[in-house]
Amino acid sequence: MIPELGHFALACAVALAFAQGVVGIFGPSLRDARALYAAPLLACSHFAALAGSFLALVWAGVVSDFTVENIADFSSSATPLLYRITGIWGNHDGSMLLWCVILSLCGLAVALFGGNLPASLRARVLGVLGLISGGFLLFTLTVSNPFTRLWPPPLHGAGMNPILQDPGLAFHPPVLYTGYVGFSVAFAFAIAALIEGRVDAAFGRWVRPWALVSWCFLTGGIALGSWWSYYTLGWGGYWFWDPVENAALLPWLTGTALLHCSIVVEKREALKAWTVLLAIATFSLSLSGTFLVRSGILNSVHSFAEAPNQGLFILALLAITIGGSLLLFAIRAPVLAASGIYAPISRESALVLNNVFLCAITAVVFTGTLYPPFANLLFGVQLSVGAPFFNQTVLPLAAPIIIAMGFGPLLAWKRADFAPVLQRLYLAGGVAAVVFLVMAANRHIIAALGLAGGAWVVMAALTDLAQRTRLFRVPLGQSAARFFTLPRASIGAALGHIGFGVTVLGIAGMTLAVQSVVVLQPGQSTKLGGYVWTLQDIHSAPGPNYTQRVADITVADKSGVFLRLHPSRRFFAAQGTITNDAAIHTNGFNDLYAVFASELPGGGAELRLNEQPMAPEIWIGGLIMALGGFFSLSDRRLRVGAPARKRVAAAVAS
Amino acid sequence: MRRLLLLLCLLPAFALAQTMITRDGVTLTPPQEKRAEAVGGQLRCLVCQNESIEESNAKLAAQLRGIIRTQVKQGVPDKQILAYMVQRYGIFVLLKPPFLPLTWLLYAMPVLALAVGFAAFWFGRRHGNAPKPLDEAEAARLEELLRE
Amino acid sequence: MSPLRRRLLFGVPLVLAVAGGEGFYVLLRRMRNNEYDPHALPSPLIGKRPPAFSLPGIAGMRGFANTDIAAPPRPMLVNWFASWCMPCAEEAPLLGQLAAGGLSIWGIAYEDDAKSLQAFLAQNGNPYQRLASDASGTTAINWGVYGVPETYFIDKSGIVRWRYAGALTPEIVKSTLNPLLERYS
Structure with a gap:
C-alpha cells in the first residue's frame, strides 16, 4: 500500500512541477499578483509530494518490502539498516528519485529564501526549475519507476554490491547530487534574466550565494568520493581520471569560474554575457555528467546499470534543456553590453585570467573524456585517453592558476600595480622558494614544484588576512577585533584559497608515495619507507553480513613496534564477492596503508604496503574549501538583500 | 680474518638482495621496478576497463606485468615494450594515445x-x-x- | 565588432552543443542496434597472419602450429576457450551446429588441464577438428587474446579477417559470420 502511495505522490509531483513551470514562466506577463505568488506555493507542494514519495521508498527499504522490485534487487534481509536506507540511492531508479527530490528542494529553497528577489524574477526562476523537474520526473515515472512491484517476492533479496556497503559511499551521492543539482538554481537565474533581458550587478549578487552553496556541496562530494576510492578500492590512489570522475570535475571547474566571474559582475558590471554562459554551461555539464555516464557510452570503472533505451529519453531531455537555453542565449545575450573598464593589471584581469585557465582545463578534460567515443564515431578507431594524458596536459594549465592565486586577491580593482603587491608577498615567495630548494636538493623536482606551489598559495592567503588585520603591527587583541570586522566573504575567499593550497600540497606530497607488493609468510618482515613491516599472523573474524580473513601486521621504526594494522579480505556469501578492506594509519601528514591483496595456498599473504606522505591533506584541503564557501555565505551582504543603492553608488564611482 | 673478509664482501650483496623487489615472478632492482611501474602505468588493463595494469588485480594484467618486468630486466627500452603491447592489443592499450x-x-x-x-x-x-x-x-x- | 558578427559569436555554443548532441544520438542508436560497443576492442591481427606458434595437442587430440593454418582449404574458425569459462559452455552447442554444417573449427584451450578439458568436452560436445593447449597463456598474449572465448575467422590465404570476443550467438552468426563465409569461400 505504502509504495502505491509513493507512486501516486510521484505522479502528483509531475503535475505540480509542470504547473509550477507554466505558471512561473508565463505568470509574470499576466500582470496578476495571484499568478506571481502561485509559483512559490506550487514549489512548496511539489517538494512535499516528492518528499512523500521518497519517504515511501525509504520505508519500503527499511522494512525490506521485497514486493518492490527495486528493493528486492538491491537490498537483502541481511543488509544492515544504514545500507538498507542508503541502498535506495545506490541504484539507478532510486538515485533518479533522489536527484529529483534534491531538485525540488532547490525550488523550495528559492521559494522560501528568495524573498528579496523581485517577484517576477522569483516566479520565472521557479518556473524554469519546475520545467526541468517536470521533465526528469516524467522520466522517473514512465521509464525508471522505482515503485515497480514484483510478484511473487523473493525470500531474501539479491543484496547490495558489497563495495557500496560503506559509510563514505552512503553519503557521497546525496552530497554530490546536491552539488550538481544546486547549479540548476544558477542556471534558472540565468534563463530568467535572459527572458527578462536584464543582467546587472544585482544579478551577480543574487546568483552568487546559490552558486556558492552548490559549489561547496560539489567540492565536498568530490572530496568524499575521492576519499572513498582511496580507502576502499585498495590501490592507494585517489583520482583516476575516470569518465565518471571527470564528469564531476567539469562542473566543478566551470562552477569555480562562475563564482569568480560573478564577483566581477557584481562589483563592476563587466563579463555579463560570459557569466550567464557559465551558469548555463555549469548546469549543462552537471546534467550531461550525471546522465551520459549512465548511458554506457563512456568506458568507466564505475558500473552503473546501463540502459541505452533510457538514454534516448534522457538525451531528448538534455537536448531541450541545454539546446533551449543556448538558443535563448544566442538570441538574447548579444544585447548585454559590458560597461566596466579595466587595465590589463587589475583584479578584473586576474579574475578573467582565472576564468581563461579554468575553462582551458575544462576544454581539455571535456575533449579527453569524450575523445574515445567520438574517435570511434568519426574514424572507427578504438583508443583510450587515461591518466597519463590528463596529468601531462592539465597540470601545466593548473600551474599559472596556482601562481596567479597568490597575487589576485591583493590586486586593486580597475588598475593595479604589481610592485607593491610583490613587496607584500615577499614572505610567501620566500617560503615557496625554500620549500622548492629543499625538495629539489633531494631530487624530487615534481614534488618540489607542487609543494612550493601549495605553500605559495597558503602563505599568500594567510598574508592577505594578516595584513588586513594588521597582525604584528598593532596589538594582538586589536588584530583579533579587526579580524571579526572583516567581511566574511573575504575570510571565506581566503579560506577557499588556503584549502586549495592544502589540496595542492597533498597532491604534491603523494608523488613521493612509496609502494611495495610483497608475499610474506607469518613471521616474515619487509622494509618500506624506513619502517619494518612484519606479518604476525592471519586469522578469521566474523562480520555482520560477511566473513573475513584478517592479516595482523606490525610496523616498527628504530624505537620498536608502534603500530598494528589489520587489513582484511571480506567474503560476502550473498553475492559471492570478495572485497579488500585496507588498513590505514594516519598522523595527519602521513598515511601508512596496508592491503591484504590475496591469501596464498601455501599459507602466506600477498600484501600491498604504501607510505603516502601528505595524503590526508588532499581531503582536508577539500573540506577547508567547502567550509570557506559556507563561511562566505554567512556574509551580511548576501543575507541582507537590497543591493540597489550600493550598486548605483558603485556605478557612479566608476 | 679471512672469514671476516668474506663476510664483509658478502654483506653488501646481502643488503642488496634485501632491497630487490619481486613482483609477478620477476625480481628487479628498485630502479628497474620503478621503470616497470612507469611503463605499466601507461598501459590499460584490457579486462577491467580504465585501470592501468599496475593497478589491476586481473590475471591477464598480472601476466602482462610479468612480461614487462622480464623485458625491463633484459634492458628492453620503454618504447619497445610499449610497441610490443600495441602490436598485440592495438593503440587501445595505451592510456596516452599516440x-x-x-x-x-x-x-x-x-x-x-x-x-x-x-x-x-x-x-x-x-x-x-x-x-x-x-x-x-x-x-x-x-x-x-x-x-x- | 559588427552586431551580426556578435550575434554569430553568441551562437557558437549552441552549434557546438547541437553537434555534440547529434554525436551522442548516433552513438546511442548504434549501441542499441549492437553496432557499437564501447567495451569492445578491435583486433590488430585483422588483415594479418597469426603470429608464429606451435602448440601441443591435449585431451587426446592433435595440436597445431601457425604453419598448419597458413593456407586452409576452406575458411575456418580458431576458437579460444577454457573449461573454466562459463560463456564457453554457452556457445558450445552453437559451435557444434556450425561444425556439423561443415565449417572447420580448431580449438585452443587457454590455461587449462587435460582432465577438466575432457570433462568439458564430454559434457558440451567436441566441435573441434584439432585441439591445442596454450597452458602458459603466452600464445594467447601474442594473438592479443584478452579473455575467453574469442573466435577468429581465417580465410583461405591464412589471413585473419574477423575476431569476435565473447560467446557467439545465432544473431552474430547470421549477421556477420555467414556473410564472411560467403565472401571468402
Missing part, C-alpha cells in the same frame, strides 16, 4: 583553448573600453542619490 592525425585535435586542445581564451580576454577588455554615458533612469537615480 600522436596521430586523428589525435591532433586532442593534443592541440590545451593550446587551442588558451588561444581562444586569451583572444576573448583581449577582445572583451577592449570592447568594454567605451564607457557609455548614463541613461535617463541612471541620471535621475544619481541626482536622487546626490540629494540624499
